[in-house]
Amino acid sequence: MILETERLALREMSVDDLPALKRILQDAETMVAYEGPFSDTEVDAWLERMLERYHSDGFALWAVELRETGDMIGQCGLTWQTIGDERVIEVGYLFERAHWHRGYATEAARGCRDYAFSRLHVDQVYAKVRDTNIASMNVAIRLGMTVRTRFITRYRGVDMPHLAFAVDAPRAAASTSPT
Numbered sequence: 001m002i003l004e005t006e007r008l009a010l011r012e013m014s015v016d017d018l019p020a021l022k023r024i025l026q027d028a029e030t031m032v033a034y035e036g037p038f039s040d041t042e043v044d045a046w047l048e049r050m051l052e053r054y055h056s057d058g059f060a061l062w063a064v065e066l067r068e069t070g071d072m073i074g075q076c077g078l079t080w081q082t083i084g085d086e087r088v089i090e091v092g093y094l095f096e097r098a099h100w101h102r103g104y105a106t107e108a109a110r111g112c113r114d115y116a117f118s119r120l121h122v123d124q125v126y127a128k129v130r131d132t133n134i135a136s137m138n139v140a141i142r143l144g145m146t147v148r149t150r151f152i153t154r155y156r157g158v159d160m161p162h163l164a165f166a167v168d169a170p171r172a173a174a175s176t177s178p179t
């Protein structure tokens with residue numbers, strides 16, 4: 001177990017999670033910001049990349065389970081990303097559509113944000129959001145994030161304008177505020 005929140009538990013994913021992963025990554029509406037649903041091969045590669053990151057970095061997107069039922073309803077976690085010349089820690093979140101609009105993504109992402117501050121000791125946590133993805137921006141805003149910069153990412157052959165949201169660690173924010 002990586003972390004628990006009031007309603008959710010986050011843990012590493014495994015091949016046993018492929019059916020739940022496919023319900024997320026192969027749903028056309030969920031994957032709009034990623035230019036469409038993934039093929040089986042793309043889902044396998046996605047999971048493989050997360051398993052490699054657990055090994056190399058100690059973190060990646062984790063499975064989000066409902067504590068009440070043990071069902072996997074989403075993915076949320078931390079990854080290294082490059083924005084401009086900077087290497088930053090990003091919180092990512094993708095949930096099964098049947099479980100949207102209940103505050104689960106925000107709850108899980110808050111847990112990951114706090115994990116990044118308390119366990120990884122980073123000064124900022126970022127969220128890279130495609131400029132059309134309003135639901136994702138709203139999660140970032142609920143985490144206390146503000147827009148820091150914009151940039152373009154080329155993904156699946158498409159140039160995608162993005163916003164980089166970030167929130168400062170409580171101690172970093174405290175040390176820069178006027179006395």
Ligand SMILES: CC(C)(COP(=O)(O)OP(=O)(O)OC[C@H]1O[C@@H](n2cnc3c(N)ncnc32)[C@H](O)[C@@H]1OP(=O)(O)O)[C@@H](O)C(=O)NCCC(=O)NCCS
Pocket residue numbers: 029030031033093094095096099100101102103104105106107128129130133135136138139
């Ligand atoms: C991004 C994504 C996870 C956001 O999901 P979401 O359901 O909008 O966000 P949350 O789970 O935090 O739920 C917030 C909503 O639940 C409501 N809510 C209901 N009960 C709640 C509770 N107990 N606590 C908090 N919020 C609650 C909030 O009012 C809010 O309502 P809204 O949807 O009308 O704004 C979802 O849209 C998704 O998976 N998208 C596809 C993948 C993706 O694009 N990921 C981001 C890549 S950058």
